[in-house]
Amino acid sequence: MMPEPVLPGEFSSVGASSRGDRVTGGGGPVPAPRGGAVEHATSDDLAPGRTEPRVLLIEDDAADALLVEELVADVTPGMGMRLTWVRSVAQARAELARTVPDCVLLDLHLPDASGLEALAAVQECAEGVAVVVLTGLAEERTGLAAVAAGAQDYLVKGRVEPELFGRAVRYAIQRKQTEKAAAELQAGKLRAQENARLERGLLPTPLLNGDDSVEVVARYRPGRSQALLGGDFHDVVQQPDGTVHALVGDVSGHGPDEAALGVALRIAWRTLVLSGAPTQRQLRLLEEILVAERAGAEIFATLTSAVLPPDRRRVRLVRAGHHGVLWREADGVRWVEVPGGPALGIVPGRAHWPVQELELPHGAGLVVFTDGLFEGRSGPDGQRLGEEGLLRLAGTLTGLPAEPFVDRLIARAEELAEEYGGLADDVAVLHLRWSDRRKEETGA
Incomplete structure (x- = not known):
């Protein structure tokens, strides 16, 4: 059975095993479709060892949001996700102030930001979080430009299968974690070198x-x-x-x-x-x-x-x-x-x-x-x-x-x-x- 349409101003989210089981959005929780429970992320959701990545979708088009919801619902069992939907960069900032997702799915055409401006705005308030850009069929160059600007990947709307979608999100998270580890290692080496120089000067x-x-x-x-x-x-x-x-x-x-x-x-x-x-x-x-x-x-x-x-x-x-x-x-x-x-x-x-x-x-x-x-x-x-x-x-x-x-x-x-x-x-x-x-x- 297909889910009910997502109407403008509503929020629908799908968990790992069933549609509509976790719902937040629009800057706050609303009644979940089909009797689903309402849930916000907590610090426990982000604890080490958690298998379900937390994904924040920033998308102003309800139909496109529904497509992402369907992809999440059909992800291979055991590879599920927790999805939160907001409609603008401003709502994303409010959500990111409350919880830190593992990945952000970002549409590049939003009411308050577009293109690489939207990517920069998200990176500013979600430093260290993987970003996957959502583009239209005719915007692959924009997707490549976004990757060059720091996004981990891009996906073309309507051209992604659930298995590929799940893999892309998880790989994006892993790549970001690898980048962070490499950056921290390099920063540690630089600190050690600077400390060594200072120690030689002191002693x-x-x-x-x-x-x-x-x-x-x-x-x-x-x-x-x-x-x-x-x-x-x-x-x-x-x-x-x-x-x-x-x-x-x-x-x-x-x-x-x-x-x-x-x-x-x-x-x-x-x-x-x-x-x-x-x-x-x-x-x-x-x-x-x-x-x-x-x-x-x-x-x-x-x-x-x-x-x-x-x-x-x-x-x-x-x-x-x-x-x-x-x-x-x-x-x-x-x-x-x-x-x-x-x-x-x-x-x-x-x-x-x-x-x-x-x-x-x-x-x-x-x-x-x-x-x-x-x-x-x-x-x-x-x-x-x-x-x-x-x-x-x-x-x-x-x-x-x-x-x-x-x-x-x-x-x-x-x-x-x-x-x-x-x-x-x-x-x-x-x-x-x-x-x-x-x-x-x-x-x-």
């Missing part, structure tokens, strides 16, 4: 004289949101006279803007050190760069700068909003936090960062790091490890050489935070210590 190779006079252990660990780089950075530069300059910093926030800002600050710092600029001038110029380059006034950067003169007896520390450092000696590890000034960018042009000089015992090591190392949550109460917790943790590693000390310290912090998804923030660590090799070789 350079220390610039040393090559005489093994100083031991440097540098480490970086991304936080659990590894797709978003943070602004943690470090650098070490040794001047021709043997003076060692070291820097560890952290730009607030995460993302490519913060990472790029961290790169800019690190490169500027290295340039200033090589040019012989004193520490106070270094920080003033770094703050000027940060203020000029930052994306918003809320962005700031903390850092600790260390200078080890070649006499090996002293270390000069400057702290800008940063936390303390770990001081390693033969009898244990202690927390050292010298007086400092505000983070860069907090009070631009008005800050002062005092230089604090400390005696450096023979064999002592200095560990400078970003706060991601102690801000991870741990224990049954989910409290942060904190500075005191990190100091206790470092105390259990007393006596280890520099490299295993740093690696075990990071690993233990990660283990403690594992229950809560790992370290939430990036971690940059520098371990600095004068080496005994040069002394042994020269007999000095």
Whole structure:
């Protein structure tokens, strides 16, 4: 028995196994012909593993809509579809705001858009959805143009058998999914490449004289949101006279803007050190760069700068909003936090960062790091490890050489935070210590 005619202003939809069993349209549900139920799509309809694709038909001609309904009804058993009919791009936008179909069947002659304009309008509000264009017998060139413009396929009205129709819709959906997967893969590769470039800028190779006079252990660990780089950075530069300059910093926030800002600050710092600029001038110029380059006034950067003169007896520390450092000696590890000034960018042009000089015992090591190392949550109460917790943790590693000390310290912090998804923030660590090799070789 043929179905009742679809009258203008009504909506008729056909499911997989019988005509008129699911009906929506005209911007909302209407009574289904022949006693069918009324149903709108829900998020469950689009769950992975659902076998019946959801199809949105955009067609203003009731007779042509009926032809599509017949095709859907006669699709090979087991390959059914859920069909929703709207009469214009405006109604399609309203429907797409409520539900996301797997495929759109688009007539190119609509009351409010026609030709490739209609295709562009649908693609704008149905990004990622397969589109199959419906054309007349004399409009195959238009169909080809639509495919060239991004549609997955075109069908000629009145010249399509049910089996071919079902296959075309399903293949269009699969092609779109393949395109999306390929695009996401390419985007992922580009993000990875960009992240790698930014990481190389944030974490350079220390610039040393090559005489093994100083031991440097540098480490970086991304936080659990590894797709978003943070602004943690470090650098070490040794001047021709043997003076060692070291820097560890952290730009607030995460993302490519913060990472790029961290790169800019690190490169500027290295340039200033090589040019012989004193520490106070270094920080003033770094703050000027940060203020000029930052994306918003809320962005700031903390850092600790260390200078080890070649006499090996002293270390000069400057702290800008940063936390303390770990001081390693033969009898244990202690927390050292010298007086400092505000983070860069907090009070631009008005800050002062005092230089604090400390005696450096023979064999002592200095560990400078970003706060991601102690801000991870741990224990049954989910409290942060904190500075005191990190100091206790470092105390259990007393006596280890520099490299295993740093690696075990990071690993233990990660283990403690594992229950809560790992370290939430990036971690940059520098371990600095004068080496005994040069002394042994020269007999000095």
